[in-house]
Amino acid sequence: MNKIVIGMVGAGRATELHMHALQRVSGIPLRFKTIVARRPEQLLPAKERYGFEIASYDFNDLLNDPEIDVIDICTPPYVHEDMVIRTIKAGKHVICEKPLSGYFGDEDDVDPIGLNVSKEVMYEKLLKSIETLKSVIDTSDKKFMYAENFVYAPAVVKAAEIIGKKKNRILYMKGEESLKGSSSPVAGEWSKTGGGTFIRTGSHPLSAILWLKQQEAQARGVEIYVESVLADMGRVTPTLTEYEHRHIMARPTDVEDNGTVILTFSDGSKAVIIATDVCLGGSKNYVELYCNDATINCTLTMNDLMETYFLDEDSLDDLYLSEMLPSKRGWNKPFIADEIIRGYTDEMQDFMEAIYYNREPKSGFKLAYDTIKVTYAAYKSAEIGKRLWIN
Numbered sequence: 001m002n003k004i005v006i007g008m009v010g011a012g013r014a015t016e017l018h019m020h021a022l023q024r025v026s027g028i029p030l031r032f033k034t035i036v037a038r039r040p041e042q043l044l045p046a047k048e049r050y051g052f053e054i055a056s057y058d059f060n061d062l063l064n065d066p067e068i069d070v071i072d073i074c075t076p077p078y079v080h081e082d083m084v085i086r087t088i089k090a091g092k093h094v095i096c097e098k099p100l101s102g103y104f105g106d107e108d109d110v111d112p113i114g115l116n117v118s119k120e121v122m123y124e125k126l127l128k129s130i131e132t133l134k135s136v137i138d139t140s141d142k143k144f145m146y147a148e149n150f151v152y153a154p155a156v157v158k159a160a161e162i163i164g165k166k167k168n169r170i171l172y173m174k175g176e177e178s179l180k181g182s183s184s185p186v187a188g189e190w191s192k193t194g195g196g197t198f199i200r201t202g203s204h205p206l207s208a209i210l211w212l213k214q215q216e217a218q219a220r221g222v223e224i225y226v227e228s229v230l231a232d233m234g235r236v237t238p239t240l241t242e243y244e245h246r247h248i249m250a251r252p253t254d255v256e257d258n259g260t261v262i263l264t265f266s267d268g269s270k271a272v273i274i275a276t277d278v279c280l281g282g283s284k285n286y287v288e289l290y291c292n293d294a295t296i297n298c299t300l301t302m303n304d305l306m307e308t309y310f311l312d313e314d315s316l317d318d319l320y321l322s323e324m325l326p327s328k329r330g331w332n333k334p335f336i337a338d339e340i341i342r343g344y345t346d347e348m349q350d351f352m353e354a355i356y357y358n359r360e361p362k363s364g365f366k367l368a369y370d371t372i373k374v375t376y377a378a379y380k381s382a383e384i385g386k387r388l389w390i391n
Contacts, residue, residue, distance in 0.1 A: 003029040004355055007062035007092075009083065010074030011037035011046035013183070014097045018072055018147065019050040021344035028352040034062055059083065063090040070355055072147075073097060076186060077194045078104040081129060084144070085136050093143045093355055098203050099375065100146065100368035101129055102194020114190030114254025119383040123376045130369055137365050145351045145361045146368035150208040152343030152350065155298035156287060160215040167219045168291035170212065173271035175205025175287040178279035179324050181249025181257075188252040196255025198233060199375050202275030207371045208287045208298075209263070209271045211363075226370070227266045230387040231378035233259040237278065247326065250277035261378045266391070282325045282333070285342070300342050302333040 006022070008015060015035075022030060034054040037043040047055040054061075062071050063086055070093040073083050081101045087094040103113075103122035110116040137144050150156055162168070179201060186192035193200060210226070217224040233256040237248055250257045257277040264270055285300035302322065310316070313328050321328050322335045339345045347363065354361040373390070381388040 003031040004352055005031045005033050005067045005069045007033060007065065007068040007071045008035040008050075008052065008074065009037070009059055009062060009071060010097075011035060011039070011042035012074065014074035014147075015046060015050075015072075017149075017339070017344050018074055018095070018097075018348065020339050021348040022352075023050070024339065024345050025349050025352050028349075028356050030352065033068060034065065036062055059086075063087065063092070069093060070095060070351075076184075076192050077102050077199075078192050081133060084133060088136050088140045088142050088144070091142065093145070095145045095147055095351055096368065097147045098207070098368070098371070099194060099199050100372045101133065102126065102199060102372065103129075103190075103376070104194055105191045112190060112254035114196075119376070119379040123380040126372065126376045130372060134365065134369060143354055143361060144365045144368070145354065146363045146365065147347060148204070148207045148211075148363045148367060148371070149343035149347050150204045150285075150287070150300070151211045151363050151367070152346040153208075153298070153300050153341065154343070154346075155300060155341075156208050156212070156343070157346070159287070159289060159296045159298055160212060162294065162296060163212065163215050163289075163291075164219045166291075166293065168216065168289075168294055169220075169267075169269075170216050170289050170291050171269050172290040173209050173212070173269070173288065174274075175209050175271070176274040176284060177201040177204045178274065178276040178284045180247065180280050180326075181251070181277045181324075183249065188250070188255055190254045193255065195375065195379060196233075196235075196252055196259070197250070197257055197275045197277045198259035198261065198273075198378060200275075201277075202259055202261070202273050203371055203375060204285065205275075205287055206261070206273050206374060207363075207367055209273065210370050210374070211367055212287070212289065213265060213269070213271075223266070224269075225266050225391050226263050226374055227391050228264045228387050228389045229261060229374060229377040229381050230264075231259065231261040231382040233379070233382040247280055248278055252277075256382075259378070259382070261374075261381075263374065264387075283323045301335060303336075303341065304333060305336040305341075306334050308332050308334055 289296040
């Protein structure tokens with residue numbers, strides 16, 4: 001293989017993050033050939049910004065191009081399953097942005113589905129759909145790469161290294177991603193996102209926790225799996241007046257804006273995952289591990305690499321300070337080397353090496369499968385109001 005030829009579908013925020021990381025890949029020759037999206041106001045600037053040769057509105061142009069080796073799917077979740085299956089069947093490797101899949105409604109469902117369709121029904125149908133995906137991927141020699149950047153974040157990677165060396169018993173874990181909402185116009189609609197803040201943001205710390213427990217299991221030579229899920233979720237932002245709502249972007253129609261989930265693993269250990277759309281002051285991302293002989297705290301954002309204090313925002317209009325920060329005035333903790341600290345750079349480096357050297361990626365289908373299964377088990381648990389045994 002002389003160069004890995006990349007096709008991209010999507011031209012939003014996920015594409016921006018992936019492309020910034022792909023442009024930093026070293027030692028692997030890449031060619032950015034075709035980018036596909038629906039809206040010209042996004043597609044045409046993205047083609048020029050990221051250096052693609054061709055812009056197209058037709059996903060089939062990626063599938064039918066024999067030169068393209070891998071398709072990077074950075075679309076809304078409701079089209080992931082179809083695009084993954086078509087990509088694999090077209091004989092191409094696939095990178096899939098999180099989440100893997102979800103439940104987005106059937107023809108007979110009453111809208112809005114998040115209020116009118118039982119989460120138990122969603123859970124059962126989700127299990128069937130991901131089994132279909134699994135069968136397609138298992139029968140192909142093409143690689144499925146799950147774009148979960150948290151497992152590539154340097155702090156999480158170092159935690160895994162420590163666990164591998166010391167063979168720690170992880171007894172309790174905490175993880176969180178919280179923001180003030182989403183800039184996506186469809187973030188509040190279950191039919192487009194497959195859920196609310198827990199699937200949109202909570203999937204990150206959830207995946208990191210699942211992955212770290214697997215590193216422990218591997219180091220100790222044992223089997224560890226999620227045994228049960230207990231969840232509580234809700235919508236609080238609709239109770240706000242417009243004035244009270246002025247700093248929060250969350251506008252949920254039929255999805256949750258807060259979620260707290262407790263996992264019980266087969267070894268008796270526990271984990272708590274928190275996700276909210278009501279956190280001001282920038283995005284909050286961390287994973288904490290309480291072990292039998294160590295405590296390990298992984299802070300992705302807001303970290304203490306740098307602090308700034310500004311009395312005004314003069315000449316700072318084009319300066320990116322941090323995600324979801326409405327003002328640069330006062331004290332702030334800027335994102336430094338954000339693509340590296342949050343794992344995007346090493347994620348794409350790993351994916352390109354997996355293709356180039358024909359090896360498995362660190363973040364593959366099993367992690368994607370387990371994450372979405374636990375997520376929908378959590379939705380069902382929150383609906384029925386009790387613990388759900390999943391294994």
